[in-house]
Amino acid sequence: MTDSPLARWEQRNGTALTVASLLFLTSYAVRVLGHGLPEPVRALCLAVLLAAWAVFVVDYVVRLRLSGQRLPRFLRTHPLDTLVMLLPLLRPVRIVQTYETVQHHRDRPRLALHARVIAYAGVSVTLLGFAGSLALYQQEHAAPGADIVTYGDSVWFTCTTLSTVGYGDLAPVTPLGRLVTVGVMACGLALLGAVTGSFSSWLIQVFAREGERPPGDSPEASRRDDD
Known part of the structure; x- marks a missing residue:
């Protein structure tokens, strides 16, 4: 199981997902707490937030394809992956x-x-x-x-x-x-x-x-x- 394409993908993308989640969290925090920030800064934070979210969507799609399962079965067998994709x-x-x-x-x-x-x-x-x-x-x-x-x-x-x-x-x-x-x-x-x-x-x-x-x-x- 550890030599499967899905396992190799999980080993390679762990750092990228961690960085994306930290960027997502930082951008979200700035937007929530930075009430007096200029609008361009808030817009930049929103762009970073959406880009980080896109990383999780791509990861989810790759996991789905490498698993060889159809979407309904993948949703049942990988609930945490779905949860993280929806809420990084x-x-x-x-x-x-x-x-x-x-x-x-x-x-x-x-x-x-x-x-x-x-x-x-x-x-x-x-x-x-x-x-x-x-x-x-x-x-x-x-x-x-x-x-x-x-x-x-x-x-x-x-x-x-x-x-x-x-x-x-x-x-x-x-x-x-x-x-x-x-x-x-x-x-x-x-x-x-x-x-x-x-x-x-x-x-x-x-x-x-x-x-x-x-x-x-x-x-x-x-x-x-x-x-």
């Missing part, structure tokens, strides 16, 4: 695919691989929190009767939502703001589950290997046998 800000959600890779290596503890999942989850939470706060602020700050009127309010609400705490001191009032909140909740639960699941899986593997070791066998000897 959600590219960090693809940590789920990284977590699935970890689950396929259950023969021995692989701390480095699990640690990468946890580290990527931390970066994903930061990016998703930033993106969610921008989208929420854009929808809420000018709405009649809004609780979230400053970007600081939006950041605070997004943090409490991502962490599944939910103090209830602030709440969105617009339909799109509530939709963004639902997405932030879902992403927070998914990332939290990926981290705790990965760490628990690694611990279970360690304890299982300890239980399978013959009495009197030292960890150093087991490692030599594995090598």
Whole structure:
């Protein structure tokens, strides 16, 4: 499977997609927060945003062709690819695919691989929190009767939502703001589950290997046998 054209494409285009997602996020942030910027600057940000989005569309089309599947089946088997193509800000959600890779290596503890999942989850939470706060602020700050009127309010609400705490001191009032909140909740639960699941899986593997070791066998000897 790793030698398939689709796998080779995924290995080659990872950096390009990361750069495109960062450009998309930066351009979107400037447009949302830069209220007093000149119109040419805002127009440039919009052009960069659309260009970055086009990169994700091209990537999606290439993935579809290389998969050899028809569109309906591809939509069912690659939901994350479709989600990222529609909303490039959600590219960090693809940590789920990284977590699935970890689950396929259950023969021995692989701390480095699990640690990468946890580290990527931390970066994903930061990016998703930033993106969610921008989208929420854009929808809420000018709405009649809004609780979230400053970007600081939006950041605070997004943090409490991502962490599944939910103090209830602030709440969105617009339909799109509530939709963004639902997405932030879902992403927070998914990332939290990926981290705790990965760490628990690694611990279970360690304890299982300890239980399978013959009495009197030292960890150093087991490692030599594995090598």
